Amino acid sequence: MTSLVTLFVSSPDTRSERRFDLQLSISRLKEKLELITGIPVRNQQLAIYNDDADSQPAKVLDDDQRPLGFYSPADFQVVDTNPSTTFTGQLTDLSGVDKFELSDEQYALRQDSVLAYKQRHKVGRFAEKVESTPAPAITVDIPIGSRCQVESTEPGLNKRGTVRYVGETNFGSAGGVWVGIEYDEPMGKNDGSVQGKRYFTCAPNFGVFMRPDKVRVGDFPVEDPFEDDENEM
Template sequence: MRTSNPVTITLWVISPDTRSERRFDLHITIGQLKDKLERVTGIPVSNQALSLYNAEEDTQPAATLEDDARPLGYYGARDWQFLKITDTNPSITLTGQLSDVSQVEKFELSEEAYAQRNDTVLAYKQRQKLGRFAEKADEEQQETEEDVNIQVGSRCQIESTEPGFHKRGTVRFVGKPKFSHGVWVGVEYDEPIGKNDGSVQGERYFECRQGYGVFVRPNKVETGDFPVEEIDFDEEM
C-alpha cells in the first residue's frame, strides 16, 4: 500500500513582534496564507513579504513565497521550517509604529549641556570620586614625589597572599614606566612565576626570561638577604 504525502505541515512563524508554532495545509495558496498570518502577526496582507528558512540563523531563504496564487506546497515547504514575515511598510501598522524607532523624535544633548546637569552618571561619578575622578591614594602620591629606597641588584621578596609561599628574586628596575603613573619596581623572579620578560607594551625596562619578570609597587617589595628558594611545582599533582 503506497503512503500518501502529508497534507499539513508544522512551521515556526516569526514576525518582528510574534513567534509561534502553526500548522498549515500544503494546498493553501500564499494569498490565503497571508490572510491567516494577518490575524497572527497584525501585519496587513499588502505589507507581508514571506520567506522560508531551513534554520532560524540562516541568512539566505530556502524559498521566497512571491506568487499569491501558488499553493504553499509548490515552494517545497516541509515540517519545522521557519516562515518569516517581513513588514514592508511598518509606519502604517500598529505593531510597526510601536517598534519602528525611525518615527521617534530623538532627544539630543550637547556635551557642554550634559556636563552642566547634576542628575547624570557623570555628575554621580564626580560626586563619588569614581573612575577618572578618583583621588590618588596618599601612598601612591608619596611614591610619585619621593625617591624610593630600593636599589637595582638587591635581593628581594614580594608580598604574597599565600601562606608559606615566598616570591623571591632580584630587583632589575626602579623608576617611572610608560605604562602607568608613579614609581614601579621591576623584579626578575628566581622561578617562572612572573608575567613578562622585563618589557610591557613593547617597551623594555630590563632583560630576563619570559615568565620571570614582574612589575610591582614599591610597598610590595621587601629587600634583604633572601636566598634562592626552589619551588616544587609538582608538589600538589
Template sequence: MSGTLNVFVVSLDTQSERRIDPHITVEQLKNKLELITGVPVANQAISIRNSLEDRTVVATLSDDSKPLGFYGLRDWHVLQVDDTNPSTSLTGQLTDVTQVDKFELSDTAYAAHDPDTVLAYKQRNKVGRFAPKDETSQPAVEVKIDLGSRCEVESTEPGLSKRGTVRFVGLTSFGTGEGIWVGVEYDEPMGKNDGSVQGKRYFSCRPNYGAFVRPEKVKVGDYPVEEIDLDEEM
C-alpha cells in the first residue's frame, strides 16, 4: 500500500478531514490525533467506521505497534477517537452547555442596553407592535367621488342647503381614526377654513369657504349654484 489516504477524524468535540499515511503505526497515529482531538494518547480508543453515514465498525486499532494498513484502512473511512477517561481531560466540556451559566436580559434592560438593537429600531420606526393603532386598523373604504363634482352637503339645520364643489378626496393628517375625508369649496362662506387644516394645505379657496366632511354626508349630482333674489328681500 502506497500514498496517503483521505479519512475523517471524529471525536466528541471535533470532526475534520485528514490525509493519513497508512504505513505509520497506531502509536504514531495517536500522537498526531492528540493534537487534533485533544484526547491524551493514553486515553485514546480508536475504531475505524465505514463512513460518516454508516458508522458500522470495520476494525478496532488495538495494537499500537501495527501499521494502519494492517487494519484495512481505506479512503473515506472514519477514524472514531473515543476518550476512555474524560475526567482527566477537557473532552466534552467544549460542547457541554449545561456547565455554562445562562445570561438573561429583561426586555427593559435589553431596550436600554444598546440603541442599535432590533427592539430599538422597531420603536424608532414604529414597526410591528409599535405601529400606531390607526395604521393597523381596517383599510379605508373606497370612495367614488370625483374631484370637481357639484355636491350638496347634509346640514343639521332644517331647510339649509350647503352646496359647493368637491376639491379634495382622500386621507388627512387630522381627525380621529382612519378614513376618507371630502374637501368641499362651498358656494357661500359656510365653511371653516381655506382648504388647509393645522398648517397643511389640501386645496385652495377663499377663507371660510372650505370644509372637510365625511363621504356619507356628501351627495354628488346636478346641484347648480343657487341664485339669491334680492328683490324679495327689499
C-alpha cells in the first residue's frame, strides 16, 4: 500500500501539485515547502482546505511533530506569517514601501512630467485651436431648361437630356451642388425624387442627379434611335 499522497500546494506567490510521504513529519514537510514556496520554515503556517472555494480551513497543521498522514490531507495552503522577511513575500507585500505622492499643484509645477511635455509641444488639449473657415460657395453656370449631355463610360453611348434642377440636396454625404436631369430615354434612376423628396418631375427611370463636372451643356438635340437604320436602307 502506497504511503504517498498528491496534494495541491498554494502560497501567496506559488501554486503547484506535489507528492508527499504521509509519514513525513510536519517539521520536515515545512523544510521541503521552503524550497517550493520560498517562505522560511519559521514563518510558515499550514492549513488544509477541502476545496479551493472554501474560505475557512478544514484543519490547521500546528503540531510539527505529527506526521502528515495524521491530518488526512486534501489540498493545503502555506500562509506566510511574516512576509516582510521573505523574498517572495517582498514581491507582493507593499506595506513597507514608501509612496511618492504629489498634489495637483505640485505636479503642475514639475518640468519633467507628461503634463509639461504636452504643454511644451502643444499636444492634446493644449494643441492650438484652428478655426475652420467655411468652404466658398461654388457657382454653377448650368441654366435650368438647357440641353445637356452626360459623360458615359460605354463607348458610343450618349446620354442626353434637359436640365431640370440645379442646387443643394438632402442626399449625398459630401454635400455640394447636384444637377437634376430628365433624360430623353429611360436610362435614369428615378422620377425626379430621391429619398422621399421631390426636386423635379419626370417619368420613372428618366431622372438622374449628376455632379456639375459630369454634365456638358450645349446644342444637344434629341437623338433619333432609328437614324442609322434609315441611312442603311
